[in-house]
Amino acid sequence: RGAVVGSTESSWGPAARGVPEGLVPGVLSGCAIIVRGQPRGGPPPERQINLSNIRAGSLARRAAAGQPDAKDTPDEPWGFPAREFLRKKLIGKEVCFTVEYKTPQGREYGMVYLGKDTSGENIAESLVAEGLASRREGIRANNPEQSRLAELEEQAKSAKKGMWSEGTGSHTIRDLKYTIENPRHFVDSMHQKPVNGELVAVGTWWWLGLRLPACSAVLWLCPTFKREADAPEVPEPFAAEAKFFTESRLLQRDVQIVLESCHNQNILGTILHPNGNITELLLKEGFARCVDWSIAVYTRGADKLRAAERFAKERKLRIWRDYVAPTANLDQKDKQFVAKVMQVLNADAIVVKLNSGDHKTIHLSSIRPPRLEGDSTQDKNRKLRPLYDIPYMFEAREFLRKKLIGKKVNVTVDYIRPASSATETVPAFSERTCATVSIGGINIAEALVSKGLATVIRYRQDDDQRSSHYDELLAAEARAIKNGKGLHSKKEVPIHRVADISGDTQKAKQFLPFLQRAGRSEAVVEYVFSGSRLKLFMPKETCLITFLLAGIECPRGARNLPGLVQEGEPFSEEATHFTKELVLQREVGALRLSRGPRLLSGVSLYPPHIAALLSVSQPLALG
Known part of the structure; x- marks a missing residue:
């Protein structure tokens, strides 16, 4: 001074x-x-x-x-x-x-x-x-x-x-320590318990200096004083006012500090004072904004911080003076509804059946499924199969499939992502409905992230198009990283070598003896080609096979042939839809497999939990 x-x-x-x-x-x-x-x-x-x-x-x-x-x-x-x-x-x-x-x-x-x-x-x-x-x-x-x-x-x-x-x-004479050799160990040793301290400095950037037994703490982001090289200090709007707001209330006061986490050798924490939480006050007065990367470690209710920020936004206080709220373009009945899950698409989207009978694709808000990082070492001539070739994609899909298929879920639409055109590096995307999906009070996206089977999308600070439970997603990801779960594990990634013999008659003949000796085989219906033609994944045998239902023939659907399009027979779409609703992505049991003229086939398929299917065909035959 x-x-x-x-x-x-x-x-x-x-x-x-x-x-x-x-x-x-x-x-x-x-x-x-x-x-x-x-x-x-x-x-x-x-x-x-x-x-x-x-x-x-x-x-x-x-x-x-x-x-x-x-x-x-x-x-x-x-x-x-x-x-x-x-x-x-x-x-x-x-x-x-x-x-x-x-x-x-x-x-x-x-x-x-x-x-x-x-x-x-x-x-x-x-x-x-x-x-x-x-x-x-x-x-x-x-x-x-x-x-x-x-x-x-x-x-x-x-x-x-x-x-x-x-x-x-x-x-x-004090024995002062200006640096901490291992900040993370120091934070962990405090076990997030309040410790007494004194606020000794309010920085011109986004830090507060605290006098503890041996600590300096980094807290939250306020408007900053930016300095370019060889240029004078130029404060952002309301930076000086934010600094004064904090100093006038806390500088050199006795406070309690909760050390939350450590990021890049900086300590993240919360200041507790009998007169209130300075973090919430700064947000509520429009002097600060929530920071996604650090709010995930805040243990005293991130929802309170978001609510305080929202209060300032709605009143356009200080740094939010030019804020424009996003316009709502959905009716309440379209924003929240209950639907039945019919299919899981990879690891971040599902197909649900509405009460009207229509099907709708829902993308889980603010999460990203596993991706293939860097240059792939696989054979360039072999077609990429994302479900099996991308690490943890299969585990993520299976987690969702076992949790959701055939179940009713609560859907809350968070935002609609508009369609985008293709660029040199990014493919085109159609319009997407992004929502929070929950079942039994469990946020499915949060559960997926907590197991390390998905990551959280990072947004621009002014982008409000995100999950309504974004902070919970960030906290779940932080736990997954700390515990080394899934994508964040240092272990070797799981490899799934799955043989696809669904379109190869010779391979089908070679595999048939092994499948017959196995007797009853567990399988998952991966795809429904028509009412009587299915593709099954057999986890024990790690192969994909095609089944025809024996003893019946369903109407053929439309087919694209060289030079012409063959129209589908009557009721072909209805038959395919009927079979999809009953068995798609469900676990089934295949009995006594036999070989047909073209495809590997079987004589009975029992999904024991689908009584309606058994009532139509007893037993259900495959051909």
């Missing part, structure tokens, strides 16, 4: 007998304080007042950065107790002061009184009386004030107070 910041005579409140007054936001040492004047259309001016005629021990100073030979300076004896005496007595209190003289460098020296006039407690005298400061050498007691200081000093010496007590005062 400078000696005088934006000071004008009109900025200082009217005080009795013409003495300037103000609030004390900070104590620099045992003989120097900051006095803040009245605000005039912005953060108020500040003045550094040094107590004249007395001297207190200096506080420790860290070595200047960029100077290899510089060393940290420790506390002088009784310097810190003197500073603490002033901090506890003056922070947030009204004082008045007189200026006796001013140095050519602009440093002001004078007397400070607690209250609005000079009849209040003389702070310099109180320090000397407690043995926390001494009279400056060479000062003659030729006026009442100096005589009073000399008298109080003699009394402190006689009572052996403070610096006049026996010993060297070494016990008052």
Whole structure:
């Protein structure tokens, strides 16, 4: 802090007998304080007042950065107790002061009184009386004030107070640590329990300095002071006001700090104060915005932070003065509904059947399924099968299939992603309905992310088109990363070698003896070609086979033939739809397989949990 910041005579409140007054936001040492004047259309001016005629021990100073030979300076004896005496007595209190003289460098020296006039407690005298400061050498007691200081000093010496007590005062020197060798270990050792501390600095970026047993903590993002190379500091709008807002409420106050996590050697935490949560207050007043990358570790209700931010957005406060809320384009009945899951598409989308009988594709909001990273080492001539070739895609699909197929789920539409055109690197996408899907009170996307089977999409800070449970998704991903689940595991990725013999008669003949010896085989219906033609995945045998239902023939659907399109027979679509609803992606049991003229086939397929299917064909035959 400078000696005088934006000071004008009109900025200082009217005080009795013409003495300037103000609030004390900070104590620099045992003989120097900051006095803040009245605000005039912005953060108020500040003045550094040094107590004249007395001297207190200096506080420790860290070595200047960029100077290899510089060393940290420790506390002088009784310097810190003197500073603490002033901090506890003056922070947030009204004082008045007189200026006796001013140095050519602009440093002001004078007397400070607690209250609005000079009849209040003389702070310099109180320090000397407690043995926390001494009279400056060479000062003659030729006026009442100096005589009073000399008298109080003699009394402190006689009572052996403070610096006049026996010993060297070494016990008052702090053993300060400016860095932490292992920040993550330090945070983990606190177990997210509140620890006592003091807010010692509000940075010009997005950090707060805290004095703990040994810690500096990084908290939340406020508007910043940006500095380009070789350019002056240019604050973002409301940066100075946000800094003042925090300083005026917390600077040098005793607080409790909860250390939440560690990110890039910076400690993330929360400040607790009896008068409220400064994080929520900054958001509610429009001085700050939620930060996705750190809100995931916030343990005291991220929903409260989002609600506070939403409050400021709706009222267009400060940094949100130009905010435009997204327009809702859905009726309530289309935004929330119950539907039956008919199919799982890879690992981030499902097909549901609405009450009207229509089918609708729903994409899980704000998550991304497993992807093939980097250059694939597989044979370039072999067609990529995402379900089996992309690591963890099969596990993710199976998780959703076992949880959802045939079940009724609650769907809450979060946003509609508009259609996009193709670019050189990104394919075209049709319009997508993105929603939160839950069953039995469980958010399916969150469960998927917590198992490491999907990742959370990162958005621009001003993008509101995201999941209504976005913070829970981030928290689930943080847990998955910490526990090394799925995609975040350091183990070798699972490999699925699945032989597709569904279109190869020769391979089908080779596999038939193995399948026949197996007797009853478990399978999953992967695809329905028509009412009587299916593709099955057999997990034990790790192969894909084609089945024809024996003893029946369903109408043929439309087919694309060379040079022409063959129209489908009557009721072909109805037959295909009927079979899809009954068996698609369900677990079934195949009995006594036999070989047909073209395809591998069987004589009975029992999905025991589908009574309706058995009532149509008893037993259901495959051909």
